[in-house]
Amino acid sequence: MAPTQIDLAEEALAEAMRIMGTTTKKETVNAALRDYVDRVKRPEAAKKLAERGARGEFEQAAAHAAMKRACRAAFE
Incomplete structure (x- = not known):
C-alpha cells in the first residue's frame, strides 16, 4: 500500500468508525473504499445476469443439465 496524506x-x-466498528482511521477508510467498490459492482453484476436471462442462457443450461441426467440414468 502506498502512504497517502x-x-x-x-x-x-468518527461516525464511520462508530458505524463500522473500526478502531483506526486507516482501517475505516479502507473499509469504506471496499464497501463503495462492492456497491458499485453489484448493480453491474445484476444487470449482466438479467441480460443473460433475457437471452435464455439459464434455460439452455438447465435443459443441458437435464439431458445429461437423463443420459446417465439410462446407462445405470
Whole structure:
C-alpha cells in the first residue's frame, strides 16, 4: 500500500468508525473504499445476469443439465 496524506472530515470519520466498528482511521477508510467498490459492482453484476436471462442462457443450461441426467440414468 502506498502512504497517502489527506485531510478528512473528523466528524464523518468518527461516525464511520462508530458505524463500522473500526478502531483506526486507516482501517475505516479502507473499509469504506471496499464497501463503495462492492456497491458499485453489484448493480453491474445484476444487470449482466438479467441480460443473460433475457437471452435464455439459464434455460439452455438447465435443459443441458437435464439431458445429461437423463443420459446417465439410462446407462445405470
